[in-house]
Amino acid sequence: TPDEAVRIAEKIGYxxxxxxxxxxxxxxxxxxxxxxxxxxxxxxxxxxxxIVESAKEKRPDAEILGVTVQxxxxxRDGIELILGAKKDPTFGAVIMVxxxxxxxxxxxxxxxxxxxxxxxxxxxxLESLRSWRLLRGYRGRPGVNLERLIEILMxxxxxVADFPEIKELDxxxxxxxxxxxxxxxxxxxxxxQVLEHPVRPYSHLVIRPYPEGYERxxxxxxxxxxxxxxxxxxxxxxxHEMLAVSSRESIRQRFRYIFKETxxxxxxxxxxxxxxxxxxxxxxxxEEGRKRMIGVGRMVANPDLDTVEYAVFVADPWQNRGLGxxxxxxxxxxxxxxxxxxxxxxxxPDNFRMIAIFRDRGFKIKTYPEDGVVLAExxxxx
Numbered sequence: 001t002p003d004e005a006v007r008i009a010e011k012i013g014y015x016x017x018x019x020x021x022x023x024x025x026x027x028x029x030x031x032x033x034x035x036x037x038x039x040x041x042x043x044x045x046x047x048x049x050x051i052v053e054s055a056k057e058k059r060p061d062a063e064i065l066g067v068t069v070q071x072x073x074x075x076r077d078g079i080e081l082i083l084g085a086k087k088d089p090t091f092g093a094v095i096m097v098x099x100x101x102x103x104x105x106x107x108x109x110x111x112x113x114x115x116x117x118x119x120x121x122x123x124x125x126l127e128s129l130r131s132w133r134l135l136r137g138y139r140g141r142p143g144v145n146l147e148r149l150i151e152i153l154m155x156x157x158x159x160v161a162d163f164p165e166i167k168e169l170d171x172x173x174x175x176x177x178x179x180x181x182x183x184x185x186x187x188x189x190x191x192x193q194v195l196e197h198p199v200r201p202y203s204h205l206v207i208r209p210y211p212e213g214y215e216r217x218x219x220x221x222x223x224x225x226x227x228x229x230x231x232x233x234x235x236x237x238x239x240h241e242m243l244a245v246s247s248r249e250s251i252r253q254r255f256r257y258i259f260k261e262t263x264x265x266x267x268x269x270x271x272x273x274x275x276x277x278x279x280x281x282x283x284x285x286x287e288e289g290r291k292r293m294i295g296v297g298r299m300v301a302n303p304d305l306d307t308v309e310y311a312v313f314v315a316d317p318w319q320n321r322g323l324g325x326x327x328x329x330x331x332x333x334x335x336x337x338x339x340x341x342x343x344x345x346x347x348x349p350d351n352f353r354m355i356a357i358f359r360d361r362g363f364k365i366k367t368y369p370e371d372g373v374v375l376a377e378x379x380x381x382x
Contacts, residue, residue: 001066002048006041008069015039015072018047019185020055024062026170026187031058037072044069073175073182077142079134080173083153085115085160087167087191092206093160097153099131100173115157116209122153135176144176152181164204167191200276200305200338208275216330221322224285228330231280231296236264236271238284238293242315253351254313270298277301281330283314283323294318297327299335299343307342308335312354325357332361336380345376 009016020033028034032054035047048067055064082100087093095117098110111125126135126149137143152174160166168189175182194204202208215229231239240262243251251259259266273280283295295314301307310331314324335343347354349367351374358376359365366375 002045005048005067005069006044009038009044010041012069012071016044017070017072018044018051018067019070020051021065021068022055022059022062023065025055025059028185031055070184073184075175075177078175078177079131079144081149081176082110082170082172083156083174084170084172085156085166085168087204092204093164093166095125095153095157095160097125098129113157114207115205116161116207117154117157119150119154122150122157125153126150142178145179145181148181149176158209161202161205161209164199164201165190165194202276211275214279214281214334218326220326224321226294226323226326227284228281228327229284230275231271231273231282233272235282235293236267238282238291239267239271239296242293242296242313246313246316250313250316250319253348253354254311256348270296277303277305279331279334281327281334283318283327295323295327297331299331301338301340305338306340307344308338308340310335310343310345311347312345312357319353324353325360328357328361332378332380340380343378343380347374347376348372349374 005018015037018035018038020028020031022033025031025033033051035051038044038047051067052064055062080099080101082096082098084096085093086096091114093115095113095115096110097113099107107130109130111128113121113125117125123146126132126146129135134141135144135146135149156169156171160169166188169186170188171183171186173184175184201211210232211230215227218226218228220226243262270280278298278300280296280298282293285292285294293315295312295318297310297312299308299310310328312324312327312331314327332343343363345354345358345363349355349369349372355365355374355376358378361378363376363378366377367373368375
């Protein structure tokens with residue numbers, strides 16, 4: 001109401017801005033739904049009546065809930081940007097940044113990226129804009145706070161990555177200034193289908209973020225403290241070192257063949273995974289100030305995401321300490337969280353330790369001596 005608008009304006013402090021509030025109106029200026037630089041009660045009341053009347057006239061179909069009241073931001077050296085996100089049927093969630101304000105669709109100075117963004121990716125998006133020189137500072141005009149702007153791009157991308165319920169999200173204008181960056185207006189459209197039928201985390205992304213939530217500290221039966229966490233691409237050197245200290249017999253039992261040395265090409269499918277259909281949990285310890293990978297449990301799901309193939313490997317110096325069982329228990333826990341119905345594993349008849357781990361955890365064991373294969377299967381019930 002006008003009285004509420006005045007009360008809020010006086011609490012915020014003049015000057016203020018009024019904007020029409022309606023679920024059906026996203027482009028407020030198109031319906032005369034914005035009033036700037038209001039300095040007192042009289043101006044607020046007049047602007048309230050003018051905004052509501054104009055919005056009803058131009059959008060008779062819209063439900064007018066009233067107005068929002070915001071403080072007026074003056075920025076002589078500010079640059080208006082737009083920061084948005086939208087779900088694409090092919091690429092999933094996509095992030096966009098570019099020249100903003102009412103002229104955003106005229107200039108079409110935009111850059112696209114896939115969430116989640118890191119600092120380097122956010123910087124490259126800004127650097128690709130035609131307005132980049134303005135952001136850096138041009139002909140005596142000061143540049144904007146790039147460090148803060150990059151942080152906002154990253155946080156915005158994390159928001160989009162963490163909430164698949166977001167169908168569209170626009171911050172326009174996003175006012176970038178030498179000292180700060182302020183969101184002046186925003187709109188969000190929710191995906192009702194996802195609200196009613198929740199999806200798996202990050203299934204709306206092409207690039208899955210590293211799943212920090214899967215890190216866990218455990219203690220082996222000999223007292224050794226081990227960090228269990230998803231594998232990272234930068235773990236490749238540790239993966240090579242783990243296999244280098246393992247016996248030919250252990251490598252044969254895990255990989256079904258013998259190799260003299262590992263290569264980058266061999267490491268790619270094991271160290272570079274998508275965290276969606278694949279998960280590899282590694283055991284990490286510290287020895288003499290260096291991190292070492294001592295074991296890994298790996299799951300690969302089928303296209304229907306109801307069955308996973310599981311394998312586990314423990315480096316020879318760390319066998320018989322309970323690590324294989326700990327990795328298997330944790331991977332089974334993750335599989336249940338994924339909604340997996342069945343876990344399958346394959347090993348050799350002479351891999352007695354692994355067969356014992358499977359049997360102790362309720363796997364059904366079938367041995368095929370003629371093929372030199374033991375198949376283990378466990379029903380998780382979905």
